[in-house]
Amino acid sequence: MKKIEQRLTENGVRPTAMRLLIYKYLAEKEVAISLTDIEAAFAKAERTTLYRTLRTFEEKKIVHQIDDGTGIQKYALCEPGCDCNLEQDLHLHFHCNNCDETVCLTEHKIPHINLPEGFVAEDANLVLKGICDKCSGQ
Amino acid sequence: MKKIEQRLTENGVRPTAMRLLIYKYLAEKEVAISLTDIEAAFAKAERTTLYRTLRTFEEKKIVHQIDDGTGIQKYALCEPGCDCNLEQDLHLHFHCNNCDETVCLTEHKIPHINLPEGFVAEDANLVLKGICDKCSGQ
DNA sequence: CTGACCTATGCAACGGAAGTGCATTATTGT
DNA sequence: ACAATAATGCACTTCCGTTGCATAGGTCAG
Known part of the structure; x- marks a missing residue:
């Protein structure tokens, strides 16, 4: 719990009881x-x-927002030291059509795309949908 | 207009006045x-x-739905003969942060991703965000 | 220690967008 | 022309995100 408190303080967020609980969750x-x-x-x-x-949490780079295509905003903790805005830190997400859960595949970065003349990319979002490891194993 | 009527009929949609107008739009x-x-x-x-x-239209493969991350569902006409569900027909979309419009980049297919053991992909959605050609030219 | 100040929390309400049930109108096939 | 089927119109509902404002709680200067 001390660690969480520290993490929040480092990122400029006052560690209230509620916030600690949410972070823990x-x-x-x-x-x-x-x-x-x-x-x-x-x-x-x-x-x-x-x-x-x-x-x-999002403003202070503690969590990143995830748009998994369900139309519902979701959140997940950022990796320590990641800057979610940098292209190199953009990972993809997997949404399971069976259990309806969305997981971060932090190891899988979004491949670089060559855009047509005139287009300038600043951000990217890649969501794969299908059956996750837990559900396919059953 | 006759062509539109034909297109709708081919896909099993009755060509009512309203539908023709929407298709045209x-x-x-x-x-x-x-x-x-x-x-x-x-x-x-x-x-x-x-x-x-x-x-x-979506059910009958006349349009495909686009989730561009704005939280608002959008639609665009399918290419003739495309099957939006096939991996090979999955193209990416570009959302302009300036004019707030989203375009299909039908030439740009979503690259194949190797997922971890146990994950089975059935669908994919890739949205790039930034400045579009119209806005960057100004 | 204490009061002023800022931040976090609680309460109430709004607004946009998706979605549904049912009655009515239009189309189709016989 | 009629019955069956499909499309349209109207009235609601629900879900989620979001905001305004009043209150409680923590922080800091004096």
């Missing part, structure tokens, strides 16, 4: 988490607080 | 279109009709 889960997921996990907490916490 | 625009866009263009038409028309 994100760290335990190994999949991308939606606001609704967290809301369900912390029944007592206010939707807005959770919402703003995630937003703060 | 999609054909003229060279960017991905949202429900709201169409709604604005056909002020007289019912939202639901437009919604269901797009859905029907």
Whole structure:
């Protein structure tokens, strides 16, 4: 828990009780988490607080937002030291059509694409959909 | 207009007046279109009709849905003869952060990705974001 | 220690977009 | 022309993201 506190402080986020819990929750889960997921996990907490916490975490590069094509915004902890905006840190995500979970494949970077004349890429998002390892093994 | 009628019929969609107009609208625009866009263009038409028309078009492989990361579903005409579900027909999309338009780069297919053991990909979505050719030229 | 200040939290409400149920109107085939 | 089927229109609902404002809690200067 001390480590989490330190991590938050380093990134300029005041380590309140709620924030520590949310961070802990994100760290335990190994999949991308939606606001609704967290809301369900912390029944007592206010939707807005959770919402703003995630937003703060995102601004301070503690989590990155994931658009997995479900239309629901999800979040996952950033790797320590990663800068989510750099092309080299853009990894792909895998969404399982069976269990409906989305995982970061941090080892798989998005390949560089040669765009037509005039197009300048600043960001990229690649989501693969199918059956994940847990579900295909059954 | 006769051609459009034929195209719809071939794909098993009854060519009603509304549908022909929507198809024509999609054909003229060279960017991905949202429900709201169409709604604005056909002020007289019912939202639901437009919604269901797009859905029907999608089912019958006349348009493909595009998730460009804005959280708004968009649609664009399929290339004739394409099967949007086949890996070989999966192209990437470019979303301009300046004009907020999304275009299909049908020539640019999504590169094949080698996934870890146990993952089976069925579909893929790649969106690049940045400045498009029209906006960068100014 | 204490008051002023800033930040985080809680509460209420809004707004956009997707989606559904049902009645009505148009089309098709016999 | 009629029955069957499909499309359209209207009224709602739900879900999620988002914002405004009041309150509570932590921080810092004096």
